[in-house]
Amino acid sequence: MKTYYDNVLKEENTALHFPSFKNVDGVQKLVASMPDDLALGEWELHTLEDMKWNDNHQRPIKYWSRGIIKSMKWLMRQPAYTEHFICAPQCCFNSDTPPNRLYTEMHTADWWWETQVRRDTRV
Amino acid sequence: MLTDVKSTLTVGDTLVPLIVMSDGTHLSNFAGDKKEWPVYMTIGNLSSKLRQMPSTHSVVMVALLPIPIKNRNIPQKWLDEQRQTNRKVLNEILRRVLQLLTFKQNPSAESGYYNVLCADGNFRRCKPVLAAWLADCPEYSDLHHLERHVCLWCECPKNKLGDYVPPDKKHPRRDHNLY
Numbered sequence: 001m002k003t004y005y006d007n008v009l010k011e012e013n014t015a016l017h018f019p020s021f022k023n024v025d026g027v028q029k030l031v032a033s034m035p036d037d038l039a040l041g042e043w044e045l046h047t048l049e050d051m052k053w054n055d056n057h058q059r060p061i062k063y064w065s066r067g068i069i070k071s072m073k074w075l076m077r078q079p080a081y082t083e084h085f086i087c088a089p090q091c092c093f094n095s096d097t098p099p100n101r102l103y104t105e106m107h108t109a110d111w112w113w114e115t116q117v118r119r120d121t122r123v
Numbered sequence: 124m125l126t127d128v129k130s131t132l133t134v135g136d137t138l139v140p141l142i143v144m145s146d147g148t149h150l151s152n153f154a155g156d157k158k159e160w161p162v163y164m165t166i167g168n169l170s171s172k173l174r175q176m177p178s179t180h181s182v183v184m185v186a187l188l189p190i191p192i193k194n195r196n197i198p199q200k201w202l203d204e205q206r207q208t209n210r211k212v213l214n215e216i217l218r219r220v221l222q223l224l225t226f227k228q229n230p231s232a233e234s235g236y237y238n239v240l241c242a243d244g245n246f247r248r249c250k251p252v253l254a255a256w257l258a259d260c261p262e263y264s265d266l267h268h269l270e271r272h273v274c275l276w277c278e279c280p281k282n283k284l285g286d287y288v289p290p291d292k293k294h295p296r297r298d299h300n301l302y
Contacts, residue, residue, distance in 0.1 A: 040183065046219065051212055053192050054205060063216050065186040068164060069223045072139060072251055073239050075166050075181065082242040084170040087137045106140065106167045106254075115252065116138040 041070035089113050136236070137247040140167035140254030141224070144182070146262050147190075160188040162220070167254055186220045188213065210268045224251055267299055 048061040075081075086105070089112040094100035103109050142165050150157040165174055165182045174181050191209045194202060224235065239249045258266065263275050273281055277294040288294065 048212065048215060051208075051215065053208060053212075054197070054201070057192055061189050061212055063187060063189045065220050066184070067223075068141070068185050068220060069237060069251065071164055071183040071185055072141065072166060072249075073237070075183065076139070076168070076249070077240045077242060078181075079242055080179065081169055081173060081181065084173040085242045086168045086170065087241070087247065105171055111254070112138065112140070112167075115140075116136070 040074045041067035089116060135248065137168075137239075137249045139239075139249045139251045141165075141251055142167055142255045142257060143185075143253065144257040145188075145266070146258060147265065156193075158190045160190060162186040162188060186216075188216060206268070213266070221253065224253055267297075 043064050043066055046063055046065060048063075051061055052058055053061065086107045089107045091113075092102040092104065092108045094102050106112060144163040144165075145161065147158055147160045150159055161184050163182050164185045169181055173179050189212070191212070192205075194205065197205050235250060237249050237251070238246050241247050256266070260275070261271060263269075264271055264273070267275060269275065270281075272284075273279075274284060274294075275297070277296055279288075279294045
């Protein structure tokens with residue numbers, strides 16, 4: 001099926017000579033095949049070979065999953081999140097005397113300080 | 124354990140707290156009660172203002188857990204054994220899904236660190252850590268294999284929930300490794 005955009009792409013002589021996508025699956029396959037972790041990982045069907053529910057249910061146990069590190073990398077490199085990206089903890093104060101500490105976001109709380117910053121290098 | 128960070132990061136490393144969410148969802152009463160059990164993930168480096176907007180797609184689905192068979196079809200004497208099996212299966216699957224986050228206690232080991240391209244164009248040496256698991260109360264009791272309507276964090280008896288406890292007589296914390 002040829003559409004208007006196919007003709008335009010051909011006239012513009014771009015490298016994109018594939019016809020229009022017929023369904024979402026085609027688009028997602030192409031996006032998932034992008035190299036170098038640029039895309040979210042594809043779904044994988046895993047099977048637990050050595051486990052079963054019980055003797056009456058002998059079917060193998062299956063579950064779907066996707067690489068958690070690939071997903072993390074995908075979230076980290078999104079240009080849309082640049083303004084809201086946080087990579088270091090902060091201490092927010094409301095007033096100097098007496099110091100009023102504000103706890104709002106995740107990086108303003110104590111957990112991030114205790115996990116990332118070593119005690120001897122803390123200011 | 125996955126959540127235990129014994130030593131802090133070295134200078135220059137970036138912490139990536141992973142926030143994982145899960146909830147069993149009832150889909151249909153037809154064809155024998157269909158359910159889904161998705162596990163979602165987001166990172167704590169994004170501000171909560173951005174994270175809470177669905178249109179930003181900052182929450183990623185990472186796994187679909189299998190639904191255990193119904194307890195109704197199992198005779199009473201096998202029920203405890205079946206619960207043990209369900210517990211083992213769920214633990215095994217979650218262990219496999221989160222396997223890449225585990226790291227050795229040896230600080231010189233490079234496991235658990237990843238060079239990640241960040242949104243501002245720089246590469247950072249990142250350390251993903253499982254920071255939080257968000258779920259509602261029935262989901263927590265499913266994940267921890269507890270009874271329904273009990274306190275998830277301390278060993279408070281069911282009939283004492285909501286009573287005043289003096290600070291020196293607090294109930295002991297639940298050791299989730301025992302279940």
